[in-house]
Amino acid sequence: MRSLLRLCFVAALCVGAAFATPRLARADAFAGLASGQFDTVAQAVTDLAVSGSTQADTVLRALEHRQLFFAPDGGLFMRENTAYVDARTGQPVAAPPEGLTPVRLNNRVRKALAGARAGMDLFSTDRAARLGAATTLYERHDPAALPLLEHALSAEKDTAIRKELALAHAATILAQPPVADQLAARMQAVAALRATGGLEARGLLASVGAAEAEDPQLRKAAQEAVSSIDWRLRAWSIGQNAFYGLSFGSVLLLAATGLAITFGVMGVINMAHGELVMIGAYVTWLVQQGVRAVAPSLEPVALLLAIPVAFCVCGGLGVLIERGLIRFLYGRPLETLLATWGLSLIMQQAVRSVFGPTNIAVTTPGWLTGSFALGGMEITLNRLAILIFAFLVLGALMCVLRRTPLGLQMRAVTQNRRMAALMGIRTPRVDALAFGLGAGLAGLAGVAVSQIDNVSPNLGQTYIIDSFMVVVFGGVGNLWGTLAAAMTLGMGGKVLEPVIGAVSAKIAILVLVILYIQRNPRGMFPVRGRGVES
């Protein structure tokens, strides 16, 4: 059965190639690979894929991984670990000839490779590979692949793949130059693409709608389809913008929760808060490096390991800062501001001296990269993870404040320090722990931020202003206020951005916040009660 399939596949490929490349007459597709010219290499990739050569698959794989080399005399070799294999025969060679040059890739060759790979995968026994191939062929809608697609459609049994193949087929038919007697099929294809929606379909339909050579009826149908897709996309874009807003808000929320404790609850103006976020990001990197060195198999979860580590490191640092600096400055906000600002400079420069001024590469694990489609929306995984993480952190913090003795003591100390002390609460210890908690939360923000932003000594400065803005806007001393403010600012920014541009949106948001604070100096959710005035 498999050999029969393979035979069909080669036959179909040959038909496809005959359609696409009249130059198939070239005897040796391998020679093109050794030319060093991108155009020729790209052509050779396509030729090789349809040549039916048993070496095609391995050679193309080697090319993809830049393990294919050519010699000055036209010889072609693949590197496997340290040994070399003749690409044409698959036989190992004892000593590779002098002057081997790697076959280089550019986007054109990569495109040809993706097409060749999809063509070969279309008849694979692996379901996922076939599905992936169908999707690639839909996105590429290369007319040369049409006979292949027709063949695959007749052979495919799986309904999901058939659906994708039918779509790819429709797109490919439309991508062909117009032929007179195909109008019905092309009209059908327009309808099929219109039903799918999406940006790829829109692009193809728009080009059909704009092409002078097309039948007027078909052009009209295509233009209508484009505007129908545009309507649908516009509706979805509301949801998409809401997600962007939530996600932006969640980053603000994470950066601000720590400050909501140190500034909101304790009243300490901590200008080094951003630097604690930065340290959290560096800790993430260190944990990743450590895990890579000690247990490489755990690398995908290194990020999860970094969460408690960053919390503890930054929390400990926070306790140190409180004991060593801030406790001498309670009640003197200006001095605190200056001292912590100085501290932030020291921390920045220290990190710069130890790790260097350049960005460090915190890797994003595979399970956090990419996106999935939700209707017409595209949800990126790392943003979604941060959104969830932000709410988890906020929830945990609420629990600590409301359900634990430390939370009770913290609230008691902020509301009435003397009374709390008289009740036997060791206020200095509570201060240190509260500050440590705020610092630890900053560390958690650092772990999250390392996944979306660059990690350099300047990282903290990006977040400090926004964090203060969130806390003040939301109402000092109120966690719900912080949540509401972060989400309002996030949503506001993302609603304005597509309309007036990123720069103006940022200005507009700042102006609006200032106006709001002018009218309501205590923010969105002011703390009420007797203790407020003191």
Added chain:
Amino acid sequence: MSAKLPPLSRRAFGRLALASSAAALGAVWKPGDALAATPKGEPIKVGILHSLSGTMAISETTLKDVMLMLIAEQNRKGGLLGRPLEAVVVDPASNWPLFAEKARQLLSVDKVAAVFGCWTSVSRKSVLPVFEELDGILFYPVQYEGQECSRNIFYTGAAPNQQAIPAVDYLLSEEGGGAKRFALVGTDYVYPRTTNQILVNYLKAKGIKEEDIMVNYTPFGQSDWQTIVSQIKAFGSAGKKTAVVSTINGDANVPFYKELGNQGISATDIPVMAFSVGEEELAGMDTKPLVGQLAAWNYFESIDTPANEAFIKDWHAFTKNPKRTTNDPMEAHYIGFNMWVQAVTKVGSTDHDKVIDAMIGIRQPNLTGGVAEMLPDHHLTKPVYIGEIQDDGQFSVVWKTPALVPGQAWSPWVPETKDLIGDWSKPIVCGNYNTVTKTCLSKKHA
């Protein structure tokens, strides 16, 4: 007079033998030391004006290091005019007014012979009046927006016609994908704004319609690119091949590329051509999702020439870090410094006026196999390379200009400056000479 030598004890003899053999070994290892005369006399001071703290430290610290390396090497070769070179390093801390203050200090207090410095255009604009007032020499090593030509500044980075225009030509060409629609994305400050103005005019002249050009600016340090990347995606779905030209600066690039990768835009769909992303920036990124994205520079670390190989080797040895990358502005400093050395040697003095006049016409081999020549408008001839990002964090060159491109201070694609040229050689001696009215607008910069 016969001084009687004390008899050598066995131990002393051993020590002597060891020392002399070590000395001999040293001579074998570093023949330069033994051959060149040790420089003596009063040192010639060279100012280094690069931020070592603040936001720009990420890029500028490297340039300070490369200058120290070049100066050390020159001293090993016997210094300059037989005198040693001494680096005077100041830290303007990414603070633009402080740049002017530090420049004044270098010129009037330290009396340096030349200054190598600045990265951002705003820092250059801030020191320019100081250099003109005190008649100093500044070597500016970064690609920039052009539209400036001061007698006291040598622009060793690329002018727009040595980076932006060839890069767009590549995107328009069949080889580069034949783009018909362009999104110009940049950070909101003078370099992207001027470059995009030039590019929009250029693209229109090439027959690209107004509605096929999208221009978008973002604030410094933008970290949330979700909306803009989805706008680019929508912009790219109009049925025409679309390309992005990015003048996004510094730190904002990492989140931008991460978002591109996450939203599934690959280089084969919508290629992104960047003017500010080099090896240094890639070092902080996971480059797998970026493979195939483009950058235009006049130098890439991956270019295989003996001069470049030697330079990289020296750099690794000097920084004691075999992984430190080299980049385009470093090459610009390499060229600028060696040209200055040539000019000083030629006139036999470090006198600013004499050196400025002697600089024009000086030729210095660059690191990629060509020769840079200092032109009368104080710009260089440079090759232009287009590189594609590889998964190892390096660029692979996929295209280069057939010949060296002479830098143009004033862009012919901006209506106000299309007739202007800079020419500091006799008889014109003017930074903004109008070739139509045959007048010099002002002896100072414009």
